[in-house]
Amino acid sequence: MNFTDKSIKALKAKDKRYVLTESGNYGEGRLQIRVSESGAKTFRVQYHINGKRKVIGLGNYPVVDLKTARSKHAEISVLLSNNIDPQEHQLKTQKAEFASSAKRTMLEMLDDFNVFISTRWAESTIGRTEKLIKRNITPFIATDLMPDEFTIDMARDIIYRVYNRGAKEQARLVRSTLMSILKFAIDFDNSPEQYKKPNLYDIKTNFIRDINFETPKNKGERWLSEAELKKVWNADDLPYYTQQYIKLALLLGGQRVNEVYGSFVSDFALENKTFTIPANRIKVKQRGDHIVPLCETAIPIIKELMQQAGKAGQMFPHRDNPTATAHVSTIRMAILRWCEKNDVLPFNPRDLRRTCKTLMGKAGIDKINRDILQQHNKFDVSSVHYDRYDYMKEKHQSIEVWEQFLLDNIGK
Numbered sequence: 001m002n003f004t005d006k007s008i009k010a011l012k013a014k015d016k017r018y019v020l021t022e023s024g025n026y027g028e029g030r031l032q033i034r035v036s037e038s039g040a041k042t043f044r045v046q047y048h049i050n051g052k053r054k055v056i057g058l059g060n061y062p063v064v065d066l067k068t069a070r071s072k073h074a075e076i077s078v079l080l081s082n083n084i085d086p087q088e089h090q091l092k093t094q095k096a097e098f099a100s101s102a103k104r105t106m107l108e109m110l111d112d113f114n115v116f117i118s119t120r121w122a123e124s125t126i127g128r129t130e131k132l133i134k135r136n137i138t139p140f141i142a143t144d145l146m147p148d149e150f151t152i153d154m155a156r157d158i159i160y161r162v163y164n165r166g167a168k169e170q171a172r173l174v175r176s177t178l179m180s181i182l183k184f185a186i187d188f189d190n191s192p193e194q195y196k197k198p199n200l201y202d203i204k205t206n207f208i209r210d211i212n213f214e215t216p217k218n219k220g221e222r223w224l225s226e227a228e229l230k231k232v233w234n235a236d237d238l239p240y241y242t243q244q245y246i247k248l249a250l251l252l253g254g255q256r257v258n259e260v261y262g263s264f265v266s267d268f269a270l271e272n273k274t275f276t277i278p279a280n281r282i283k284v285k286q287r288g289d290h291i292v293p294l295c296e297t298a299i300p301i302i303k304e305l306m307q308q309a310g311k312a313g314q315m316f317p318h319r320d321n322p323t324a325t326a327h328v329s330t331i332r333m334a335i336l337r338w339c340e341k342n343d344v345l346p347f348n349p350r351d352l353r354r355t356c357k358t359l360m361g362k363a364g365i366d367k368i369n370r371d372i373l374q375q376h377n378k379f380d381v382s383s384v385h386y387d388r389y390d391y392m393k394e395k396h397q398s399i400e401v402w403e404q405f406l407l408d409n410i411g412k
Contacts, residue, residue, distance in 0.1 A: 114130055238338050
């Protein structure tokens, strides 16, 4: 298809955000438009370089119009033709601009933060964070306020305003976002690139951590025992996709919910027995694709799901929209209803990750290899930038031990 202003304006929001791709040369990057659940439309370009699939944002429509989006796409195509990664080029350009610019205002710092996360965080997290900043932070920042003039009392006003309207969990997210913003500013001013250069933000301490209040308890302590797992694994009163998700999530070693539930047929290579989670669906993009070995018990489950995949290849299709993935609340509510019916302590899909981490330890898999399997081993600078070993041997060994533990304690 080819985009026109008329066709873009006609795009409507759906239960799940969706992406449309314009026809074009694969090697030049594909212009796309993403429509969120709220109806917001964002231009982006999907491209492949060095064997990896990546996405770079161009801006929201109509602030960025179709003509501008095509112009930016053309610039990206030129970079790709010269084997230059547009994301890396953008980062270098931004660093140069930051370094040569005058001290930034608080609002400009928020814009810089949005640019910073655009190439590092998962798309779903980026969208939620940008929306949160736009609604809960930006409106309460004076246009001439400088970052070093931003005080703990100002931060409290922003956070407590959300808290006092009854949105306690949202207030917690605002607090954590402000903490991330200040950390970004402090880290930038203290980066090697800024050595002996004037500070752009001049924030001395991250005082957000000193703002405390009671929020809903979500520490995440729930995990399932072997007896509970056996009961849910063999349940005959769970909806089909809910039970298949639970089994697949366990057999994949407890990968994150959106990484499994948002998977596509193309992510599974049955001939190589691997499941590849692309970087754009990973919590921190910089870690690159995450490859998980498939055990024999998982293969028939995957094949069955593939046969019933949606039109876009999604493994867990939406009931009413054949090109969308079902919302995770579908399985969350199905699990809660099943727990109530079967007198099982309630749990949610995220608790399966904690269950795997806990029981894999009981199975004899050490913490280092559990972390490797669940992508907890690449938070430090050394791992993100220098460690290129794929750890497939270790992941294979962990999956084999884990599969046998499940079969011994749960059954096929």
